[in-house]
Amino acid sequence: MKQLKHITIAFVLFLLADIALGQGIVFYLHGRIVEVQGIHAVDTINGYGAYEYTKILSIFRENGFKVISKVRKINTRPVSYAQHVVHQIDSLLKKGTNPGDITVIGASKGALIAMLTSSMLKNKKLNFVFMAACNPYSFKQFPKLKFYGNILSIFEESDRIGRTCSGFKTRSGKTISHFKEIELHTGLRHGFLFKPLPQWVLPALKWARKDYS
Numbered sequence: 369m370k371q372l373k374h375i376t377i378a379f380v381l382f383l384l385a386d387i388a389l390g391q392g393i394v395f396y397l398h399g400r401i402v403e404v405q406g407i408h409a410v411d412t413i414n415g416y417g418a419y420e421y422t423k424i425l426s427i428f429r430e431n432g433f434k435v436i437s438k439v440r441k442i443n444t445r446p447v448s449y450a451q452h453v454v455h456q457i458d459s460l461l462k463k464g465t466n467p468g469d470i471t472v473i474g475a476s477k478g479a480l481i482a483m484l485t486s487s488m489l490k491n492k493k494l495n496f497v498f499m500a501a502c503n504p505y506s507f508k509q510f511p512k513l514k515f516y517g518n519i520l521s522i523f524e525e526s527d528r529i530g531r532t533c534s535g536f537k538t539r540s541g542k543t544i545s546h547f548k549e550i551e552l553h554t555g556l557r558h559g560f561l562f563k564p565l566p567q568w569v570l571p572a573l574k575w576a577r578k579d580y581s
Contacts, residue, residue, distance in 0.1 A: 392577070394472075395436045397482050468578055482498055483502075493518075497575055498521050521547075
């Protein structure tokens with residue numbers, strides 16, 4: 369636990385040094401706290417600490433990706449924002465961007481938006497990384513939501529908000545091209561997604577580079 373808290377951005381970059389630079393576009397959709405507090409958001413209620421939004425974006429840029437990310441307005445409706453992301457991706461596809469070079473990474477509320485984006489686009493070649501948004505509530509709230517594309521699910525064992533996406537996987541069936549799920553054991557609860565930890569950054573980078581193993 370103490371070791372994880374002292375992981376620095378330099379250490380993360382060191383871990384990434386042996387991976388060839390990737391090419392492509394990453395959409396990063398942040399958690400709700402950034403809507404409320406902005407890019408310097410800090411969780412003092414649950415003890416999650418600072419949401420290192422700019423550092424997370426920097427990791428993907430420094431690994432060769434063009435990053436598209438914007439701080440959403442407070443109380444943004446997930447369906448409405450997903451429609452906005454769908455429009456952005458459709459524009460890229462119409463300009464000739466290979467769908468396999470596009471990855472949508474969502475954290476918490478951002479992951480719910482990413483899940484809705486996947487369901488709306490219905491493109492089996494796009495890449496998605498969902499972190500901490502699958503739970504019985506989201507499963508029941510969106511009964512028609514299905515995953516399309518290459519899906520990487522990441523959740524933390526100690527987190528009571530984001531759980532396994534296995535129910536959505538079963539519901540989606542053949543609309544998923546590739547599926548992988550990783551259960552982390554950092555002990556950081558929902559706060560694991562507040563920092564660019566190698567435990568989730570490395571798998572996300574591999575997925576964005578179309579390494580689905």
